[in-house]
Amino acid sequence: MPQIILNSKKITFQKKYSTRAKSIRISIRNWELILIIPKPWFFSSKDNIEKKALDFLISKKDWIFKHLWNQQGGFSPLSKNPDLNNNTRIHYLKYKEEARKVCEEKCKLWWIKMWISYNRISIKSLKTKWGSCSSKKNLNFNYKILFLSEKNKNYLIVHELSHLVHMNHSSNFWDLVCETLGNEEFRKYKMLVD
Ligand SMILES: [Zn+2]
Structure with a gap:
């Protein structure tokens, strides 16, 4: 798969040629960045449209980072960890209880250190978040916390408890x-996951 360096991070993306697309577009599906390129136009060469598409991708880097990375950090496609990239239900069911x-x-x-009480902990398969909490003091965590480093695990727990x-x-x-x-x-820590 093609790669591009954005904000000094290597981003893998998929290139798709579309006969229906009227302009160059990008989209994100399952944490995967897709660059959609109209089938080469009659008057422009293939090289031309490829370059335009890459320029377009670079111009959208803020959007890409905003959507690929949530508050706490990054998921695939920046990650090479197969467990972080596995989005199947079987995988979730396998690791849910361990998480x-x-x-x-x-x-x-951390509760003992922070003296912050919470109600219930739920483990979920979340597509774009590492964790969340509710006003009823319930905490939700992405089961993929299991595959994070100790540092990131602790940060994530403290982040949600602080909320x-x-x-x-x-x-x-x-x-x-x-x-x-x-x-x-x-402070404003962004987890780098790999
Ligand atoms: Zn937060």
């Missing part, structure tokens, strides 16, 4: 995250 154990243990651990105090990404929220993890590097 629950990890989340429960870590939440308990039970600050339901936003205000400076107070980041103060709490950094104070809990004991490091300023976690």
